[in-house]
Amino acid sequence: MWPIYVFTAELLVVTLFIITDIFLPMRRISEVRVIIVGAGASGIAAATSLVEHGIDNIMILEAENRTGGRINTVPFGNGVVELGCQWVHGEEGNAVFSMASQYGLLMDSVINYDIEKMVFIGSSGNIVNRKTTEELYGILREISNSSKTDLVNYTGSLGEYFSHKYKQKLEGHPLSNSSLARAFLDWVHKGSNIEDAADSWYETSGHGQVEYQVCKGKQTWAWKSGYSTVLDLLKKRIPDPSNELPVESKTNFKAEVNKIRWNNLSGENKNKVAVECSDGSVHVADHVILTLSLGVLKKRGDFMFQPALPAQKLNAIKGLCIGNVDKILLKYPYRWWPDNFTVFSVLKTNETAACIGEKCWVHDIHVFEVVDNQPHVLSAWLSGSAARHMEQLPEEQLMQETIEFIREFMGKAFNVTVPSPEELLRSSWSSNPHFHGSYSFRCMETERLNVSAAQLAEPVINNNGISVLLFAGEATHSSYYSTVHGAIESGWREAKRLTEFYKMEMPCCSGAWCCQDWCLPLQGWDAVCGRLEPTWSEAWYGAPLSA
Template identity: 50%
Template structure:
C-alpha cells in the first residue's frame, strides 16, 4: 500500500528519531523515504582500515541536556576524545616547517581564548559579523597588550588565520565575516566535555539506540522495515483545503500519499529545491527562512598510514601559512597549471579516536568544495604534498595505504554539512522557528512538518539537535491524535521502571490475566541496575555481578532459560599487599577475617532482640568488639597488632562497598540480621552476562509493553474512588496540568482514571494502579515533586531515613597480564589505617576507598576494582584516562613494580551521576530504628477507598512500590527486587479478584 498516515522524508537522525517516537507511541502506519542507499543522513559511520570512521557527526558535544549523551553514557558507549585543538599535545607548525615555540603559542592562544570568553556577552548587542568582532579585538589587544614581540606579530596573524578556519569548521561557514555575531549567541552549548567520542562502532550507535537495536535486540523498533532506500523525493503536492491527502513523488516514478509529511531534508537541499519541490508553493515566511538561514561545507580527509610516524604524545598538527609562503605556493601552482590552492584550506591534521594509524584533515568552505571535485588519487597526492611541505623536514612520512574523504556539498541529497546563522539571516529577520513551523491546511491541521538540525532554535548543527527536532514533530502529531485510537492512554496498570522488579511485576500481571499493562522506562534500555557491557566478544558487568544463592526466583528463572554456568566466584582473593610492598601472612588475613565475620554474626541476633542496650550502629559495634579482640591479643608484637588493625581497615572499606553505604556508623545494627541468604551456591555467574536474563524476559513479553526514554514527571492519584468502576473524572480533576492538545469535548475528554501519569514529553496515561519501581536514590531526589497529593508521612519518612549510597566498578584493560597466572587479585592494605575523605584538590584520593582489584578469569589482562563511599562519587568526576593513571600509580606503589603500564582503556561505572539511579543499592540506617521505618514501610501499598453506595468499602491499592529497597530480607539483591515486583502484582490481582466477587 502506498497510502500511509504519516510519511517521513529522510532517514537521518531527525527522521529516525521521529519514526522511533511515533512507533513507541503505537503509531505504526508510517513510512520513511530515504534518497541514499543507507540510513543516517549526516550520521555516517564507514569502514576504514580495521575499524570505522565517522564521515559526518563526529563528537557528542556536551553532557547536560544532550539527548545523545543521555542515551549513550549509561551504557558506557562514550569515552573522552584524545583530540585537542589548543593543549600541548597538538603542535602548531608553520609553512616553513618550523614549530611554534611553546611561549608564543601559549600567549596567542590565551589572547584568543580571552576574546572568545568575553564574546559571549559582547556579541548579544553586536551588529556585525563574528569576523568583524574578533579581528578588531585581536588587533586592538595585540597592539595594546604587547602580547608578542614585534618579530612575532606576523606569526600571531598566521595563528589568527588558522583560528578563523577552525572557527569556520565549528560554525559551518565559508568565512567568519559571513557568520552573524548575534546569531552565534543563539547556539547553546551543553555543559560538560564537548568532545565525547564513541568507544567502538562510531556515531551510528546513536541511531541504534533510537531504534532500540542496542543493548537489547529483542526491543528493536521496526524502523528499518518502515524505510525505503534509494527513494529520492522530487515533488510534494499538498492540499490547502484538507480534502486531499499529500502526494509524494519520487525520482524512480513511484508515488505515495499521506495525511502528514515530516520533511527532514537538509537545509542545503531545501535551498536548492524548495521552490520546485512543493506544490502549491510554501508560505512566503517559510521560503524566507530557507533563503536566510545558511549552510556551509565542512569536509574531512582520512589518511591511514602503515605505521605511526608522528610522536606518541602528539595528537595532531595545526597548519599555519605565512603570507609569503601562501603567495609563493599560489604562484608555483599557476606555473604548473595545476590548481592546488585548496590545500590552503586544510587547517589541521588530527589523530582519530580508535584509529591509531590514522590522521584526519579538516577543510572548510570553497577550498572544501574544490577538493570535492578532485579524484581520490589527486586528493591523496596533494594531501601528502601538504604534509611533506609542513612536516617533511621533521619526519619521514610514508605513503598512506588508505584514504577516505567526504563530499557533503557535491552530494545532491545534502548540499552542505550543517547550518549556521549568517549576516543574511539577520538582514532577512528570520530564524529557525519559522523553518520549523508546520504548514497547516484550512482545517488547522499540520500537513507539512519540518525537522532537522537547521530547524532547532539552539542546537542547530548538532546530532542531538536533529534528534530533538524529530521528537518534536512526532510529539506534535501524537498530541494531535490524543483523542483517537492511534495511541492508548488507558491502562489497568502502569509500571514505572523496566528494571528487574518492573519486569517481574509485568510477568506476574500477564500470568494473572491482566494484559492491559504499560511499562514507562526513563532510560534508553531495559534492566535498570542490571547492565552487561560488551567487551572483546564477551562482556563485563556494570551493575549486578552475581546471583546470590540458588533458592530464589532469579536463580530459578535464569536456570530455566539455561543462562548459568557452573562456575562460582569469590571476593577478596589474592595477596593482601601493603603500600610498602609487604605481603601480609595469609594466616593473619584469615584470622582477622574470622574475627570480623564472627562479630557481624553476633549482630544478626539484634533483629529479634528487644535489648535496650542494642548497639546504635554496625560501625560502633564492630569497632568496639574488634578493639576488645586486639586488647586480648597480649602476646602479639606491635607490628602484628598494627597489621591486624590494617586488615580491619580493609574490612571496613569492604563492608562500606558491600552495603553501599558511606559510613558503617550510619548502618543499623538492629536491621543487620534481617538480611537472609537464600541458600545454595553463592556468587553464581551467567554464561553471557546478567543482561541475558533481561533479554530473555523481554522476549517473552508482548511487544509494545515497554516505552523507553519516558521519564515520569508527575503521578497524580486520588484518596477516594467513586463507583464500582473506580472512575475519576479526568477533565474535572486534571485539566489545569494535562495538555489535551486538540481534543474535542466529546466522551474522549471524559476518560476517567484513579491515577494520571505524565511523562517529561507531555504525554499522559491513565490507569487503575501504578507500581513504582524507581530506585530509592531517585525517590529521595524526586518524591516531593513526583507525587500529587504527597505520599503518606510514614512513607516519606522511610524514603528520607533509609540509606542509598554509591559503589562503582573500575575495569582496567591491559594489552596483556603483567601479573603471574596464579594471581587471583590484589587486595590493598594501607599502613596508616584510617578513613580518608576524598578531596577534589587531591583527585587521586578516591583510590583510598578501593579495596583492591580482582583478576577476571574470562578476560585476558583485565582487572576489576571496587570503590565505595565518597570515593565512589568523586571518581565519577574524573576522566577515564585519569582513573587509569591513578590505578596504575597505585598498583606500582603496592606491588613495587615500577614498570606496570597504563591500561590501554578503562571501563568504569557512574551510577551516582545517572539521574535515574543516583547510586548503588539500599541499606537500613540507624535513623530507621528511631523512626521505626524501613523496607516494609515502602512495600505497603498506598490505597484509596472504593465507595459504591453500599456499606462495603474496598481498599484499592493505587500506588505500590517495588524494588530491592522494599524487600525486608532480600534488599540490595536482584532476587529481592524481582520478588518485590511479583508481590505487588499479586496484590493487584488479589484486589481485583475481591472486586469481582464483591460486584457479583
C-alpha cells in the first residue's frame, strides 16, 4: 500500500504521497511491472514481445492520440499516404520484410530512382539534356558505391569526401567547371540530407556511414494498405484478428511524461521507478522502457530524469544527432505530369538567379515524386532549415508558394497548365514536441565525442544494481538506425533483456520455478511457485526450461 498523509491547515487540505524524500501532489497512482514510454514501432514491439512471453502487467504511455510514432499513415485523396516512414528498405535481415512478405502485404514501389524515370529541370524551366544527366548521375553513383570502402578510416565529413571525389572524377571533363555539374552535386547534397536527416552533409560523419548496414534486396518496398499495417503484424492482428495481443487496452494516450524518478525511492517503492505525466498522474513500475525519440531526449533529457542520467548516457545523447525531413503532399483533380516519369527535380543551374526573401525555402525541395496507389498525388521532400521553415508557414501561404514553384518550373518544362491542388497535407516532425525530428544519423559531433548507439542503448542501473531504465528506438540500433526494422529490433532487444533478467532471478526448485518475493507479482506465475509458460521458454531459449 502507498503511505498516504493528510495535512490540514485552516482552509487547505493537501493529500500527498511519499515517493522519494520529496512530497509530491497525488492525482492518480497505478503500479505495473513494466512501463513503456512511447507507442511507436519500438514501443509496440517491446510490449507485444513482453506479453507473448508472460509479462503482461505492463502499461504504455503515449503522448500522441494514436499509436505508430513516426509511422503515420493518414487518409488522403482516394486512399492513404505516409506522413512519416515510407518504404521497407531491403529484404535480407529486415524484420519488417520478413513479417510482411509472408502475407503478401508489400508491393513494388513506383519509386526506385531509376534514371530513366527521372526528369531534371534547369533554372530556366528547361529539361536538362538526358545524355548529360545520365553521365553526371553515373559519376555520382560511382562515388556512392565506392564510399563504403573509402570511408572506413576516413576522418572528415561526408560532404568533404563527396566534393573531393567529384572534383577528381571531373578533372579534364568538359563539364568540370560548369554550373550544371555544380547543380548536380548540390542535388546529391540535398538527397544525402534527406537520407541522413541532416541540415548539411558537412555535418554528417563520413566514417559514420560505414556503421549503417543495408539489408540486401529491393530498397523501396511499398505497403498495399499503409505502413501502419506493421503495427497490426506486431500485435498479431494479422493474419487472424482473434489472436490480437491485448496491447491497445494497456495504452494510455495523451500521456505526456514530465518526470521520471528512478533512484533512491524509499519504503515499499525501493527499486521502483515513478513516472509523472503532465495530467498529474503518477505511474510506478519495476522497469521503464524508454522509446522516446533522440530529439526528445536532447530537448528534455537534462531535466526529465531525477536524479540526472549518468554522464555517459548524457554524452551519448549529446553526441548522436537527429535532423528533420518533411513531406508536402498535393492532391490534384487529375494527373497533369507525364506518365512515364516518377521523380521530378529542379536543379539550380543559374547560380546568379537569387530567390526572393522567405520564398527561398521552396528552392530547397529535393524532389517531387508520384505516390504509390495515389495516381493524382505528388509528394515533395525537403529537409533541414527549409523543412523547419515550411512547418511554420500558414497553410494558405504554403499552398501558394508551392503552386507558384511547380508552375514556374514543371509547368514550363512540360508545357502544361498546372491546376490548383484540391488538397494539401504536410508533416511537421521538427515542431512536434513529441518528436523534435525525424530520425537519427552519425554526425561529426559523434566522432568528436566518441559516442555510439550502444552507449545510448545501455540500461541505467540503480544503486542496488537493477536495470530500471531501458532504452529502445531507432537511434539505439548500431547498424539499422533511422529505420523501422531497427526500431522494432530495439524493442525486441529490451523485451528480451527483461525476460532474461527474470529468468536469472527465478531459480528452480524441485523441478519447478520459484519466484523471489520481491519479484512478485509476475503475470503467468503461481503466487508462490509455478512452472514457466512454455511459450516464453520456447521462444527465447528454443525449448521448455527444466530444473
